[in-house]
Amino acid sequence: MGRTDSLAKLAWAYGVHLTRRRLSRPRSQLRKLLDTYASDGIRALTPAERERHSHLIGCINCGLCALAAARMGKARLPDVASSYLRLYARVGEASSDVEGDEPDFEAAAAACPVGVPLEEVAAIVRRIAAG
Amino acid sequence: MSPPSDHDVCVIGGGVTGAGIARDLSLRGLSVLLLEKGDWGAGTTGGSSWMIHGGPRYLEFDWETTRLSTQDAGYIVSIARNLVYRVVFIIPVLPHDRNNIERMETAMEVYDRFQPLKKAHPHTRLTAEEALLAEPGLTRELIGAVTMEEWGVDPHRLVYANVEDAVAHGARAMNHTRVIDLIRDGGKVIGVRYRTADGAVSEARARVVVNASGPWSPEVSGMAGVPVKLRPAKGIHIVYPHRISNFSISAESIDGRDLLMVSHAGFTLLGTTDDDFYGDLDSVDILQDEVDYLLQAFERVFPSIRSYRPVRTTAAVRPTLYKWRRYEDELSRRYEVIDHAAQGVEGFVTIAGGKLSMYRLMAEQTSDAVCHKLGHQAKCTTATTALPGNESDMEPAAELARRCGIPALAAVKLQSRHGSRAEKVLDGARAGRLVCRCEPLTEAELAYAARREQVRTLADAFRRVGLAAGPCAGSACVMRAAEVIGRELGWSASQRFDAVREFVRGAWLGRAPVLARAGWAQEELAQGAMRGLIT
Numbered sequence: 004m005g006r007t008d009s010l011a012k013l014a015w016a017y018g019v020h021l022t023r024r025r026l027s028r029p030r031s032q033l034r035k036l037l038d039t040y041a042s043d044g045i046r047a048l049t050p051a052e053r054e055r056h057s058h059l060i061g062c063i064n065c066g067l068c069a070l071a072a073a074r075m076g077k078a079r080l081p082d083v084a085s086s087y088l089r090l091y092a093r094v095g096e097a098s099s100d101v102e103g104d105e106p107d108f109e110a111a112a113a114a115c116p117v118g119v120p121l122e123e124v125a126a127i128v129r130r131i132a133a134g
Numbered sequence: 135m136s137p138p139s140d141h142d143v144c145v146i147g148g149g150v151t152g153a154g155i156a157r158d159l160s161l162r163g164l165s166v167l168l169l170e171k172g173d174w175g176a177g178t179t180g181g182s183s184w185m186i187h188g189g190p191r192y193l194e195f196d197w198e199t200t201r202l203s204t205q206d207a208g209y210i211v212s213i214a215r216n217l218v219y220r221v222v223f224i225i226p227v228l229p230h231d232r233n234n235i236e237r238m239e240t241a242m243e244v245y246d247r248f249q250p251l252k253k254a255h256p257h258t259r260l261t262a263e264e265a266l267l268a269e270p271g272l273t274r275e276l277i278g279a280v281t282m283e284e285w286g287v288d289p290h291r292l293v294y295a296n297v298e299d300a301v302a303h304g305a306r307a308m309n310h311t312r313v314i315d316l317i318r319d320g321g322k323v324i325g326v327r328y329r330t331a332d333g334a335v336s337e338a339r340a341r342v343v344v345n346a347s348g349p350w351s352p353e354v355s356g357m358a359g360v361p362v363k364l365r366p367a368k369g370i371h372i373v374y375p376h377r378i379s380n381f382s383i384s385a386e387s388i389d390g391r392d393l394l395m396v397s398h399a400g401f402t403l404l405g406t407t408d409d410d411f412y413g414d415l416d417s418v419d420i421l422q423d424e425v426d427y428l429l430q431a432f433e434r435v436f437p438s439i440r441s442y443r444p445v446r447t448t449a450a451v452r453p454t455l456y457k458w459r460r461y462e463d464e465l466s467r468r469y470e471v472i473d474h475a476a477q478g479v480e481g482f483v484t485i486a487g488g489k490l491s492m493y494r495l496m497a498e499q500t501s502d503a504v505c506h507k508l509g510h511q512a513k514c515t516t517a518t519t520a521l522p523g524n525e526s527d528m529e530p531a532a533e534l535a536r537r538c539g540i541p542a543l544a545a546v547k548l549q550s551r552h553g554s555r556a557e558k559v560l561d562g563a564r565a566g567r568l569v570c571r572c573e574p575l576t577e578a579e580l581a582y583a584a585r586r587e588q589v590r591t592l593a594d595a596f597r598r599v600g601l602a603a604g605p606c607a608g609s610a611c612v613m614r615a616a617e618v619i620g621r622e623l624g625w626s627a628s629q630r631f632d633a634v635r636e637f638v639r640g641a642w643l644g645r646a647p648v649l650a651r652a653g654w655a656q657e658e659l660a661q662g663a664m665r666g667l668i669t
Contacts, residue, residue: 005196013193013244020240032258033267036222036281039255043220045380053270057441060376064572064606087543088376093399096531097542 044093052127055120059127060088062119071114072106087128098132101125136336139306141167143504144326144340146313146354148172149179150289150490152346153296154497154516159504160303161519162512167338168297168305169328171312171350173594175293178348180597181450182490183371183405184398186210186218187284188252189467189491190245191392200248206495208252209517211285214292215524216553219399221286223382224260224269226276226435231386235259235278242280254283269381271436281381286398289490290597291551294587295521302522309588316343316357316482323358323482331590342504345484349415349451355484360477362484363456366415368449370424371405372648375445375572375605378402379436387431395432395439399550400573401603403448404428404439411451418449420647444648445607446641455487469496471503483507523553539566544574551579551599569618570611572604577618584622592616592637602637607645612637 037047048056087094087101108122115121143159145152148170156168170176188204211218225242227235242257249256258281265279266272272279297307310331317325317337325339345354345362355362379402383395396403407424425447432439455468469488474480485500498514505512528549535545538560548556559582567577583589583598592612595601601615602608616630625633 005198006194009193009195009197012197013240016244017237017240020243021236024236029259031261031264033260033264036258036260036268039258040220040222043222045220045222047268048270048380050270053438056271056378057438057443061443062605064604064610066571066610093546094543096546097535099532099535100542 044095046131055123058118058120059124061117062088062115062124063117065116067114067116068111068119068121072108072111087132088124094128094132101129101132138325138337138339139167141165141306141338141340142508142510143167143342143344144169144338145344145346146326147345147347147350148174148293148297148307148309149177149346149348150175150293150296150493151348151485151488151496151500152344153293153300154493155344155346155485155500155504156300156305156307157296157303158497158501158514158516160300160305161515162501162505162510164505164508164510164512166300166305167340168300168307169311169313169326170307170309173309173591173597174297174588175290175597176593177350178450178452179289179293179490181369181371181448182289183394183396183403184286184289185221185284185396186252186287186491188245188248188254190241190282193241193244200245201251202495203492204248204251206492206517207285210287210292210491210494211253213516213519213524214287214295214521216528216550217291217295217521218285218287220254221284221382221396221398222380223282223284223384223394224265224272224279225282225384226265226272226279228273228276228386228435232390235280238280242282245282249283252285254285257281257283269379269383271379271438272383273435273437276435286396287490288399288551292521294598295523298522298587299519307588309594310590313354313357316354318358321478322480341481342507343482344500344504345482346500348453351453351484351486353415355474355482358474358479358482360474360479360482362472362486364486365454365456366411367452367454368409368411368418369406369452370420370428370447370449371403372425372428372444373446373448374402374404374442375603375607376401376442378439378442383432383436385431385435387427393428393431395436400547401445404432404444408452415451418451420447420449420644422647425647445605446644447647448644452489453487467492471496471500473503473507475507481507523551523555526554528554528556540576541568541574544568544576547573547575547600548579569614570601570604572602572606572610573600575599575601575611580615580618581622584619589619590623592619592633593640595619596637602641608637608641 112121142164144167145156146169156166159166186207188207189200192199239259246256260279262276301307311328313326313328315327316323323343327337329335345351347354349366351362377397382397385393387393467489470486472484474482488496531545532542535542552559560578568574569577569580579599587598589595589598612634616634620630
């Protein structure tokens, strides 16, 4: 009985939906979607970021980059860049962590055993953190 | 053997349902003993998809179930604000899918009526081009998409928050404590006999014993001589240590099942399978075929999925209610409160079936049955009483970080586990040192977990504070973590070594099925860092 009732109500809703689609002109809802969830940090990656994303998050957290880069200032880059990318929905709340001097990214990237493009990762983290 | 302790109720099983029952009954003023053979939430709860969802699939079967499910999800979201976060699904529609875009949107329009009950937003509809702008990784073959919002949750912390609150209201809660027998007096169950982690055997008397042991329910009920019939179902997930996408994505498997790639706070879960399970509940293996089944489905909607490096797999067994023949996926998460007095066994109640999203309601109904048996007049208050850490609003993470001298990201994570009580956790001189860079996790929080949150093993720390949950899978942190925990618990050097070895062996079981290409780079690092521990 419950199932019959549910299917009947869904069938009615389907009819109403099709009628509404015929009578109204569809409008783009993408902006609404992105605006609704911006405060939750749910954003779209650019096609270029998506293309390289699996490389950007390939860090295995060995820590060699921090040794090679002789991290300076208070910025927690490059070795925690991976941690920030893990949580990029909430990186904005931790933007103070990525302010400060530039470490030697070239040396850091050269030491990385899995070839993470650390300078690029750091740039993305800083961009996301800035909002 | 020490003299037995006395309680109104003994709850067997420290998953989310058992913990929820212990909390509910404690808040109603009853004395409760909660026993868990492993760690809190280490079984079915921890192996779930980590979601509090409203159950849009139930719309085909019973709208009232959808209403109840969304309403209860709303309660959980209100009482556990620090533990939940929005999860937004893109549901792509491909040319040969079972449901066309109009049917999918109709379902979402109906579901929108229930979404306000759980403080969620209505759906949106996207053209193929718009869907690709929101998530460029989707297949170019899609013909449109709809979105749907649910809530993600850390189930381990949810369980522990319930345990913590139960204890705060007078309950006694013991993990790593296995019930080895039920004590009976004629046809009545009057207590339990249990063995603690150190091997000591004790007894506890209780006016009612509640069996909330999930898939182990038949084993526990067998001790009382009454059958509980389940149809256990195994489900696995593949875990990626990052968000692959900010949007979660659904996919249809080759046999027409709905699968999910869920973007959680700092990782991605891809699952799940749903197969009848007949094996050892304490040793659930993961097959390469199961991993391939999931990847095959997602490759169709998200072609680059195989270029991402999974870090481990999880497996759990659902305590599905028994039914011969095919179970409709959508209703297989039903539950039942069984008073075994009808079978001639007084003082014994089983809660069987169910799902994480409805744990609070299951706990309420079980507690109602227990109170009825005891003639105890007290209303359930768990729908509105905040869990620990939610009593007040959290301060901005950056401020907490500045005051306590920790990275802001560590503060974000700390607050996600402890809510407004975060600063209390950082008391102590070691606050600023990170023990786990991936998470990131401070030594102070790890020490607090050992001192105050019943962490007894490194795997317990994985569940309680996310130790070794990130990309390095523990290779950079477990040795040091053993030092921190060992200092709190008085471990000798060999005990610390043994603890690391036990953790590494356990982690390998979940990692082996997904090692491929890049995974071996991480594995070589782990092998090097832990030389001599992996045998």
